Every structure is written in structure tokens, then in C-alpha cells.
Amino acid sequence: AQSVTQPDIHITVSEGASLELRCNYSYGATPYLFWYVQSPGQGLQLLLKYFSGDTLVQGIKGFEAEFKRSQSSFNLRKPSVHWSDAAEYFCALKGTGRRALTFGSGTRLQVQP
Amino acid sequence: DAGVTQSPTHLIKTRGQQVTLRCSPKSGHDTVSWYQQALGQGPQFIFQYYEEEERQRGNFPDRFSGHQFPNYSSELNVNALLLGDSALYLCASSLFVGISTDTQYFGPGTRLTVL
Numbered sequence: 351a352q353s354v355t356q357p358d359i360h361i362t363v364s365e366g367a368s369l370e371l372r373c374n375y376s377y378g379a380t381p382y383l384f385w386y387v388q389s390p391g392q393g394l395q396l397l398l399k400y401f402s403g404d405t406l407v408q409g410i411k412g413f414e415a416e417f418k419r420s421q422s423s424f425n426l427r428k429p430s431v432h433w434s435d436a437a438e439y440f441c442a443l444k445g446t447g448r449r450a451l452t453f454g455s456g457t458r459l460q461v462q463p
Numbered sequence: 464d465a466g467v468t469q470s471p472t473h474l475i476k477t478r479g480q481q482v483t484l485r486c487s488p489k490s491g492h493d494t495v496s497w498y499q500q501a502l503g504q505g506p507q508f509i510f511q512y513y514e515e516e517e518r519q520r521g522n523f524p525d526r527f528s529g530h531q532f533p534n535y536s537s538e539l540n541v542n543a544l545l546l547g548d549s550a551l552y553l554c555a556s557s558l559f560v561g562i563s564t565d566t567q568y569f570g571p572g573t574r575l576t577v578l
Contacts, residue, residue: 394555456504
């Protein structure tokens with residue numbers, strides 16, 4: 351079985367502050383990992399992905415994520431948050447031989463001026 | 464370059480009715496996956512179509528069925544609608560490069576409300 355846990359349901363940060371969204375996974379091997387962002391009433395936009403190689407991956411909009419096998423984590427970071435980053439963020443996993451993405455329950459990010 | 468498109472945007476049905484949702488994949492993509500996203504939750508995988516065949520199915524009843532056409536577009540059909548089928552239905556397309564190694568790109572979704 352595979353699963354994704356996003357421990358923080360809701361996070362509020364001030365504009366210009368740094369951000370880290372947590373993602374933990376359960377899977378018996380090295381998974382393929384993704385972060386998506388969803389604005390209200392919209393579909394999901396891919397921020398970044400990890401398949402193999404360098405454990406620090408860069409994405410769009412200034413986001414990055416680090417894969418830590420020992421901690422079964424794939425946390426998303428941004429050094430300076432902009433008001434337009436307010437949205438729901440989903441971490442997702444795909445196991446070897448699997449076609450389906452397994453999503454976490456999401457973290458809602460609120461940005462204060 | 465058009466991304467993934469879905470129609471309609473919104474739909475209201477009553478219990479027991481049937482509904483068809485449509486998806487056109489991103490240009491160059493040949494695989495379509497469907498997801499259901501209930502309010503406040505992450506998307507749940509319904510099924511994936513590749514080469515006009517259902518390749519993998521999630522934990523959804525047979526009331527949920529689909530089809531993929533030769534131009535790679537896809538339909539999701541839901542019969543005997545229940546109140547619990549109210550959700551945002553997301554279509555994702557990808558280029559098949561391996562069972563696990565494709566990257567799925569999502570459309571804007573169809574909001575289905577069942578009364």
C-alpha cells in the first residue's frame with residue numbers, strides 16, 4: 351500500500367517570509383513524487399517532480415523540494431512568499447508500475463500582507 | 464499550445480440520472496486519467512485510458528465508466544447518480560513513456576452537483 355500525509359491542513363505566512371510545506375509518504379521502494387498547486391475553483395498545476403538523481407529539485411514560481419529517503423519526506427520550500435502563492439498545495443506519489451497518482455489531503459496556504 | 468480542456472465547466476443533475484463529462488488532452492499526449500475530488504480532499508484516481516483501453520482502475524463502482532477515442536480525447540460516464548457523486552472531476556493527460564514515469568497535467572475540472 352502507498353500513502354501520502356500532509357500534516358498541516360492550514361498554514362499562514364507573511365508576505366516575504368519563507369515557506370516550508372511538509373509531505374511524508376509511505377511506500378516500500380523509491381517513489382516518484384510530485385507537488386501540485388490548486389487555486390480556488392481551478393485544476394491542478396504541476397510545480398515540480400522527483401523521479402531520480404539529485405534529491406533537491408527546482409520547480410516553477412521559485413519553488414524547490416528536497417527528497418529525503420531516510421525521513422520518507424518530500425518537503426516543498428520557497429524562500430520568499432508572494433501574495434499570489436495563496437492556494438492549496440498537494441503532494442502526490444506514484445509507485446513503480448502504477449499509473450495512478452496518490453494524493454495527500456492538501457495544505458491550504460494563506461499569505462498575510 | 465492548448466492545455467487540457469474539459470467540458471462542461473459546471474453541471475447540475477438529480478439523483479438517478481446519468482452524466483457524461485468530456486476531456487481533450489494536451490497536444491502530443493496520448494493518455495488520459497480521471498480523478499474525483501470531493502470538497503476539502505485530495506483527488507482520488509478513478510481510471511486511466513491508453514490506446515483506447517482502460518489500463519488501471521481505482522476503487523470506484525461500475526457506475527463509473529469511460530471511453531477513449533482515436534484522437535485521444537476521453538469521456539467519463541456516471542450512471543445512477545448519488546448525492547455522494549457531487550465533486551470536482553479532473554482530467555489529466557500525459558505522454559506514455561513508461562507505466563510510472565509519465566507526468567500528468569490537469570485540466571480545470573468539471574464541477575458536478577447532484578441534487
